[in-house]
Amino acid sequence: MEHWIYTVSIGGHNVSLNLDTIFTMWFAMFVVIVFAIISTRNLSLFPNKLQAAAESIMQFFYGTLNTMIETENKKHVPLVASLFLFIITANLMGQLPLRIIHLKNGAELASPTNDINLTSAMAIIVLIYYVFAGIKSKGGKFFIHEFSFTGIVMALVELLEMFTRPLSLAIRLFANIFAGEILVSITLGAMAYFLPLPVMLFEILVAFIQATVFMMLTIAYIGSAVQEEH
Amino acid sequence: MEQTISQMAHLGAGIAIGFGAVGAGLGIGFATKGLMDAVSRQPEVAGKAFGFFLLGAALSEACALYAFVIAFLLLGK
Numbered sequence: 001m002e003h004w005i006y007t008v009s010i011g012g013h014n015v016s017l018n019l020d021t022i023f024t025m026w027f028a029m030f031v032v033i034v035f036a037i038i039s040t041r042n043l044s045l046f047p048n049k050l051q052a053a054a055e056s057i058m059q060f061f062y063g064t065l066n067t068m069i070e071t072e073n074k075k076h077v078p079l080v081a082s083l084f085l086f087i088i089t090a091n092l093m094g095q096l097p098l099r100i101i102h103l104k105n106g107a108e109l110a111s112p113t114n115d116i117n118l119t120s121a122m123a124i125i126v127l128i129y130y131v132f133a134g135i136k137s138k139g140g141k142f143f144i145h146e147f148s149f150t151g152i153v154m155a156l157v158e159l160l161e162m163f164t165r166p167l168s169l170a171i172r173l174f175a176n177i178f179a180g181e182i183l184v185s186i187t188l189g190a191m192a193y194f195l196p197l198p199v200m201l202f203e204i205l206v207a208f209i210q211a212t213v214f215m216m217l218t219i220a221y222i223g224s225a226v227q228e229e230h
Numbered sequence: 231m232e233q234t235i236s237q238m239a240h241l242g243a244g245i246a247i248g249f250g251a252v253g254a255g256l257g258i259g260f261a262t263k264g265l266m267d268a269v270s271r272q273p274e275v276a277g278k279a280f281g282f283f284l285l286g287a288a289l290s291e292a293c294a295l296y297a298f299v300i301a302f303l304l305l306g307k
Contacts, residue, residue, distance in 0.1 A: 168292070176288075178302075206288075212284075213285060213288050
């Protein structure tokens with residue numbers, strides 16, 4: 001649970017880097033990028049197994065976007081697909097036996113999503129993306145729909161949502177993975193060899209569900225920003 | 231005095247995770263009730279409804295995990 005913190009000084013400010021998170025994050029990115037490159041090499045009309053798997057994964061994103069956003073939904077696929085694939089790889093990495101590698105200061109390698117800095121960064125990327133998508137499709141109407149009392153109150157509520165949405169996105173993913181790690185280590189102390197295994201199986205389910213939830217909420221936020229109210 | 235603040239923080243951590251778990255338990259219970267109602271009324275939607283149930287259960291479980299994060303922050307005090 002401890003992080004390997006490395007402090008650098010940039011312009012008189014001390015910036016702390018969690019090196020173990022950076023390492024595992026790059027590893028997850030490496031896995032996703034290698035999968036993408038290998039599965040799109042030698043594309044053919046009669047796909048081999050890897051290409052068929054990649055196609056069905058992409059079909060999942062297209063189908064979900066189709067059901068939740070009505071118009072111009074294809075252009076949001078890159079963000080949604082990369083978020084989902086990165087989060088699922090990162091979450092599943094937490095169940096690998098990475099703890100046997102001991103780092104400095106008692107730090108352990110674990111899933112990169114058990115660091116709130118990473119999940120906050122992803123949530124802020126989602127915030128910036130949906131605000132810009134909303135401005136692009138609605139213009140100034142994205143902020144204030146109508147000049148009346150209810151319109152201004154709703155605008156203030158939406159301004160508040162700009163803070164609460166990324167906060168809840170970040171804390172939801174972080175807390176699920178973090179609680180999973182703590183649960184595994186507690187069961188490892190209480191009843192080793194028997195209890196951790198079902199808990200880890202449950203954590204695999206949680207990894208899939210949380211990646212899906214993050215993706216669904218991203219799509220819902222983009223949809224609410226882009227679509228006109230009826 | 232320092233001792234007392236630490237003890238109170240541990241008490242607060244217990245209270246936080248306790249009340250948080252009540253809300254999440256109720257939420258997942260209602261979600262399960264909804265799933266059971268839907269499946270018993272229309273057994274053919276079971277697969278589709280289970281996906282939505284998992285989504286809703288994960289969302290309401292997250293509320294308990296917010297409380298868990300607060301409890302963990304309090305434990306460090």
